[in-house]
Amino acid sequence: MTDVRRAAAPLAPVTPRRPIERTHHGDTFIDPYEWLRDKEDPQVIDHLNAENAYTEERTAHLAGLRENVFNEIKGRTKETDLSVPIRQGDWWYYGRTLEGKQYGIHCRAPLSSPDDWTPPELSPDTEVDGEQVILDGNVEADGQEFFSLGSFEVSKDSTLLLYGVDVEGDERYTLKVRDLRTGENLPDEIPNTSAGASFSPDGRFIVYLTVDDAWRPDTVWLHELGTPVGDDVQLFHEPDERYWLGAGFTRSDRYLMIAAGSSITSEEWLVDAADLRSAPRVVWPREEGVEYDSDHAVVDGEDVLYILHNRNALDFELVRVAASTPDASPTVVVPHEQGRRLLGLSTFRDFAVIAYRREGLARLGMFDYATSAIGELAFDEPLYAAGLAGNPEWAPPVLRLGYTSFVTPSTVYDYVVATGEKLLRKRQPVLGGYDPADYDQARVWATAHDGVQVPISLVWKRSFGAPDDAPRPLHLYGYGSYEHSIEPGFSVARLSELDRGVVFAVAHVRGGGEMGRQWYEDGKTMRKRNTFTDFLDCAEHLIGAGYTTPDRLVAEGGSAGGLLMGAIANMRPELFAGILADVPFVDALTSILDPSLPLTVIEWDEWGDPLHSPAVYAYMQSYSPYENVREDAAYPRILAVTSLNDTRVLYVEPAKWVAALRETGADALLKCEMVAGHGGVSGRYNAWRERAYELAWLFDVLGVAGA
Template sequence: MLKKHLTKLFAISLVCTISINACVTAGKMEKQAQPKTELLSFLDNKAATTQVKYIQPPLAPKKLHQEVRHDETIHDNYFWLRDKENPEVLKHLKAENAYTESLTANLKPLQTQLYQEMLGRVQENRTSVAVQLGNYLYYTRYEKGKNYPIHCRKKNANAKEEILLDQNQLAANEKYLNISTFNVSDDGNLVAYAIDTKGDIRYNLVVKDLRTGKILSDSIQNISSLTWASDNTLFYVTADKITNRPNTLWRLELGNTPQKVIEEKDVEFSSRVSRTKDKKYILYTVASKDTSEIHYLDAAKPKDNLQIISKRAKGYEYLVEHRNGLWYKITNEGVNNQKAINYRIVTLPVGNSQGAEQEFLPHNQSAFINGIDLYKDFAVVSEKKLGLNKFLVYNFETKNWREVNFPDSVYTAALGVEQESTYESINQPFDSNSFRYTYTSLISPTAIYEQNLATGTQQIINRKQIPNYDASLYTTERVWAPVRDGVKVPLSIVYRKGVERNGQAPLLMYGYGAYGYGLEARFDSSLISLLDRGVIYVIAHIRGGDELGKQWYEDGKLMNKKNTFNDFIDSAEYLINNRWTSKDRLLIRGGSAGGLLIGAVANMRPDLFKAAHLAVPFVDIMNTMWDESLPLTTEEYLEWGNPHEKSAYDYMRAYSPYDNLAPKAYPAILLTTSINDSQVGYWEPTKYVAKLRTLKTDNNPLLLKINLEAGHQGASGRYEQLKDIAFEQAWMLSQVGF
């Protein structure tokens, strides 16, 4: 399956099925919350009744720092907070945590209650659906009381289990652990994976011999992607040591010195290595936010030179998969020099980049192609229309298409199996006669279906079990909010039946609106605790995502970015005017680039919201995008703009949350961050809080909670993550009277 990721690691990524749905795994984005578990010490009865003495909010000293930008002298009194090696900075961060602890000590009983409720909806002992790779079935499983997955395989369903990697053992002496790109060689003898023990998304390569358990390599740093060739030659991409931009492809024959294959010099481009689903070709993709180029070589001839499928051309993107000597190319290059903004699919002979392309699936102005999964006799295309996915199945023998539609009004359907660890294939093998997809909604736990490609008959092979949950108690709706320029924004809504639409219900509104990443209406068991307390939950599918096609993204980036904020504000007013909630009951939340959204709307309309949670928020956009040495900066000029250009500078500064803080009343605000975050520096929310404390005219809480051990994705263990969710929900509930 191939996927498009608008991320810090790459703008367009290739895995085994093609998917152009901008599934952001890095970039200025937060990890979606997942149910986690464990008995917590900090929420025990003793902690819940301990009195914490109230302390005054820390006031960061102002220290002169100035720069000249476009003939303007910029003063930033809190620039010094970005130096985490400075003992004064660490002291200030600890003071912020102590202040937050003092003001939230009374919430400990509510945190405990929320945690226990969430824990009660988690199946602590669970096993993922197995994925067939070569001669083995691969899967992960969790054990009660353990934070991390155990990677396993069997030769068949009834065979003895073989444990490949127990992440709990790796984490025994670590405060943070994340495993990425877990990839088994064709012969099943070796596994290569990348490990991060700080949270800064700087992974080290580990190669393990599965026959002996011996570690063969563990010294290669800054790994971003990897794949095996047929003969166990390993290809991997490393990232720049300073900017963390993936830019260099290497070839490694185990036991020998790695050989550099190619380096991408353009600082707006990132790179990734992968392999086609049929295993025939190694793919090396380089991509910016709007342009891509793919190189390839025969996986059976790893020493061959790379060949280019289609040379890069500004503004043109493509992804490829392979079948029977043809590239199947998803591209925004249309006919007669026109853009196919929602993409089309063409075929192109391997080895003949100048050959005539043949149309496979034409461009559709109302449907956005976001994926293709190829099989020996069939193809499955995923497309999004009006914010909802459907599938098209093509029979190569009959040359007929059939549609796979879904009856619900609000749902998420995606090709492949949702794995809790990253295997090379997330769907059925190339020669299979069936495909798998996941289906979920705001009230329906994730189910995995397997459908016969020829007949369309299907069965559920796994449904996520949620203890103590009754879906019949809840309901969902999709409404369309008109905004100021005449566009209508879709809103996905879920609430417990019996909640009245009288303007009195508390409502939590969530938004993102960046990178072409569309927020999906997925089930999240941690939300049930809010719904059971009468909170309405709303996802605002604002411009900047891809919910309504690629144009929806284009209309919410660069010099159109203010549409994102206006959409959110106007959607909030729609909800108030239609009595879903009221200003004094409206809570808002966003993370990473979504934190920029919440920071911007809090400046623009602070009167509209009761409280706001900004998670790992990108609030200091001007300083970050000005500094080319920081991770993400140059790669994201095509998302936000290059502030070294005066027109972009003026536009970005007009909405930058940090730069537009002003002396006025703000809603209650909670900011959460982590000290090792390499995507959004911890100093951004820290500076934001320091500056706002000196300006705001209200007495509402302004809190900063910083994890001193993690990175952009927060705590790594599933139990620790659930503790964080319990804290955040308790704080939000406290702002509306709980």
């Protein structure tokens, strides 16, 4: 008789309880796992390593599936490829990717003539005349476990490259300057900067930002090339911890624009680009609750500013003012129209492009300076995403556009301004015989608890039938914060789901921006619960309409969408077979109570201020996932993915959450990348493996792992 013995199931790490009291507004919360916050403590690192080992052991049976999915992603991707060149100055700029290389190679080639606006058709197998490699990410990343570029800009005279490098994942960049004539770096090197540095139009100066202890960009600096960094001039400092700074030059090169913004209020200053040491002058003084964004144009020989704002205009209106007297009475050029959310204006010498949302879709329109008329650009698909894509020149006859949908791979067009013609320059190649006609997309609507109609986007493979023909495995994604909209975009990795019969869906819940500013307002601060209930209502709609069943439904969300995942897990665990939470914001109340943490103070406009308001404290405490883990709940399977060096959502939040879930007997796993940031690992092959890991787990939950 053969003795068959089953291997003992791996034991989850036991997280020691070390209770710490947190008291606010007369309420005391006893937190047993707050000690995990100290990542300098060797015991914390040991614990995270133990969690990773446990997760790896628990998912070891998926190793083959992970490799299959990774190879599917890799096999559909043209690994050696080139981007469509973008014209700037006397050069075409483009990127190369090479098979086997993690990072892109940044290149340029000279124009054939000053009138050349047709990008060269490049082939990976053909040598490009005059090509110059200006930066090879693989060379820069050599010897580093993590590598990310921040700022990346070429000077107007095409001789210098400015770039920022992060090798930790903490989003602090070291600025470097390369002489493109020699290939050598200049002595100028500036550590601990934020992303977003720029050359001045004359190439003499660098404008950059530094961050405070809370990782908030708070100071704008001016560095003159060839001088010590210690001599740099402070152009602007923002002391209010609710505001982040940004800085950059207008496309016209007329002004340096310094912008301060909280979640609900903004303020901008102009600095003459010809005299960068001159005092900044305010466009409009900040007014609580008023957001605005301005851009420079020249109309009838006059310097003007077009300002997009929401003063008494919920979905924003566009006005024009003289740049010399921006506080004078403005001229309304595009009035407020409820349901048409104006998003931004990009000015060029002879025209502008206006971006806006209507009926749940982002749209583009050509804006005429003389008449203020908007000519909307038309696209054929019912669901799509389109936007400007790399237009550094001030007076181009063509505009570069990016376009995609759930079924159409990323596409590059040149839009001929004079004729309205869209010239197809490139469509992302998808290897293996991909045919968009094999897939379909649609939008359906769920009725929320208060009668509001919530849009749901769906994409599926036709050969499995319509998604409501019979219950199918379904992957439901959600976000719902910061007025961020989840656009209909193509994903190579998603094909591994669709080809296994999985339906992919996006719940466009309140707190996002899909349906205009009110949609956002109705899912933030003291109405945040609408985000969670909308997602649950979408799940119930999909179940009730026969698209799926609870045992074939997995939810996913990341960052603030991870808060959504934690909340729905507590509220309706029975609706889901699994929940995938990426860098999840699941200990929201603890974080928002601590103004010393990165991002906290600026976040009060989004979530409320629980430190000073008992009502906000009580409301946030009612939904913060970590504090509402239920002993009586039968939780679905949960995978939480985080990164040790994440400065936006600290690793400690999912670490504590998983420990609390385990106390209830939940099957919860924690995967912590030990060298990465908020965006996960760096390098395309690493990113593919990370996504393959998550999808393999998801397929296992949905019961399609063997497919």
